[in-house]
Amino acid sequence: MTPADRRKVVAIAGNPNAGKTTIFNNLTGGRQHVGNWPGVTVEKKEGRSSGGGVAFDVVDLPGTYSLTAYSLEEVVVRDFIAGEKPDAVVNVVDASNIERNLYLTTQLLELGVPLIVALNMADVAESRGVAIDIALLSELLGVPVVPTVGLRNRGTDALKETIGKTLRDKIRFRSVRVTYGREAEEEIAKLERVIEDDAAMRDRLLGKYSARWVAVKLLEEDERVEEDIEVLAGPDSPVFEKLEESRRHLLTIFGEDIETVIVDNRYGYVAGIVREAVVRSKEGYRSRSDRIDSVLTNRILGFPIFALLMWLMFFLTFYLGRFPMTWIDHLFHWMGNWVSTNLTSPAWLQSLLADGVIGGVGAVLIFLPQIMIIFLCISLLEDTGYMARTAFIMDRVMHWLGLHGKSFIPLVMGFGCNVPAVMAARTLESEKDRMITILVNPLMSCTARLPVYALFTAAFFAAHQGTVTFSLYLLGIVLAVAMAKLFRATIFRGQSEPFVMELPPYRWPTAKGTFIHMWERGSLFLRKAGTVILVGSVIIWVLSYFPTGAGYGSAASLAGRIGRVFEPLVKPLGFDWRAAVALIFGFVAKEIVVSTYGALLGVGESKAATSAKLHRIFTPLTAYGFMAFTLLYTPCLATVAVIRRETGSWKWAAFAVGYSLALAWLVAFAIYRIGLLFGGG
Ligand code: GDP
Ligand code: MG
Secondary structure, eight states, X not given: OOTTTSOEEEEEEESTTSSHHHHXXXXXXXXXXXXXXXXXXXXXXXXXXXXXXXXXXXXXXXXXXXXXXXXXXXXXXXXXXXXXXXXXXXXXXXXXXXXXXXXXXXXXXXXXXXXXEEEEXXXXXXXXXEEEOHHHHHHHHTSOEEEXXXXXXXXXXXXXXXXXXXXXXXXXXXXXXXXXXXXXHHHHHHHHHHHHHOHHHHHHTTTTSOHHHHHHHHHTTOHHHHHHHHHHHOXXXXXXHHHHHHHHHHHHHHSSOHHHHXXXXXXXXXXXXXXXXXXXXXXXXXXHHHHHHHHHTOTTTHHHHHHHHHHHXXXXXXXXXXXXXXXXXXXXXHHHHHHHHHOOSSHHHHHIIIIIXXXXXHHHHTTHXXXXXXXXXXXXXXXXXXXXXXXXXXXXXXXXXXXXXGGHHHHHHTTTOHHHHHHHGGGOOSHHHHHHHHHHGGGSOOGGGHHHHHHHHHHHOGGGHHHHHHHHHHHHHHXXXXXXXXXXXXXXXXXXXXXXXXXXXXXXXXXXXXXXXXXXXXXXXXXXXXXXXXXXXXXXXXXXXXXXXXXXXXXXXXXXXXXXXXXXXXXXXXXXHHHHHHHHHHTTOTHHHHHHHHHHHOSSSOHHHHHHXXXXXOOXXXXXXXXXHHHHSSOOHHHHHHHHHHHTOHHHHHHXXXXXXXXXXXXXXXXXXXXXXXXXX
């Protein structure tokens, strides 16, 4: 027999007592036979049925809650689905207990079989006041959902019809998958690579399972998969080494078994589905996370709480950051003085060290405390599970924009750094959603802009640093949202696709995990200071120092000449040539905007003196406009590169640079002109 002639096989899977056998009987009528699963004393029922003009065999699988390897039943189900590759699996779901039942569904989805959900016990659900949006559930899961009442043989014809259609048309469903959070996903990706690199595993294991599935199972400490790999690749396989490393890493980060984290994420996925597609009219059991969510993701309170948390974050950043900042300021001050007194010749070397290196890099580095505090806050918000919920909080706004709530997560990640945030847009399944999210991401204010805000707010808005900074972040969000709406209405027309927003349980962050996260990001900033910012500062020093005799950092120096070429472009915004130079070099990394002022205005002088110098070239109004310009104009070089990579074309990278430059100019112009009308200046 050729495979085409083979009778189609449909397996029925589900939790115990979900109604599998009842559905099986409804489908097959009397045509069935009972045996045992090979080697085990678990009953196996087989029968025949047909629907939509297609005849098929039906197999009633044992009831399971999960697809781990803990029980005989689970192993039977797993081996059957992966080994025998049925043409379709009907997942019988007890609608009155949907949360628990969908847990198995997520794992069946992960196995990648053509799935049909029979939403059984629809009568019981209804009597308990549970209403389920079938169409939405189907869209979220990416598989057909057929409501049934097995006991009364209702929905059987529709189910047969859907099975027939699935078998006949080989419908390709959206690939839906549970994601396990950034940390775990990174380890999963590494393991996948090791698995795919091993020839024996690739040939023998990956025919049955995907590399991702094997990787997740390994992290879950699945003994069966471990044994299989030991047989195929040997106990010394590099997979085990990598696995050990990944588990250890994840254990330090989460402070609990990765197994628990994976299970939590699956429940988070289910919780997300239930939250969207199920309406309960009567109060049932609510977990601690549910109770916290009823406040934090509340339709009315959710957004104000989010905004308050953000404001608090900036307040703390500047309030607490002041203290260590003065120490660092003193340190650079002292270093500057030391160079001035002890290194009097050659003069150029003294200037290079004092004005270029200490002035340029120091001007950025004194904001290290602020940056660490903001990273600490972001890590805390992420590790507690709050960040994942911003998607829910913003969902209504995002829908109004024609985007999915899930698009908000990459946007929030942009507060840290736009580079990983642009990459995080991969989690969006719709291509258009992904493109819009990538293109507006650079408008989210990353921490590289923070030193710029810190410098200018200290000089011009000393009493309201946190609030003014908050307003700039808000400006970024509002414009990102507006541009998203514009792009949706013009270049990327269409509807956003619904998909699941995970609601992982709230957890107490571990001090260790939070500090590791903070340090990972903080050390990147330090490395940037020692490389890109250092090189940038030296280049700016060269341009300011030469030609000798022109006067360091004067309008006659090279920097001054470059600046004056571009000055007409920024003049209407109320900026001078120094701003032009700073913005040109800030394209490499936005911190360099600060280094430029550090190098041009010089340090070794007190904060008050720097502030006085800034007051000579800016007013509070133009300072605010300058901060807005820095926020919005061309994404930094690394972001442009990652946009190119993720969109696969220079065209989009150039577009991102172009539109944001135009936007920055218009906004700064509006701030300046409108401010002047109201008597600012
Ligand atoms: P299995 O363990 O999944 O094979 O579940 P069974 O098919 O043995 O069903 C468990 C119990 O639920 C039996 O008493 C069925 O009669 C009952 N049952 C099955 N489907 C429904 C339904 O849609 N509504 C109600 N009220 N009971 C059902
Ligand atoms: Mg049964």
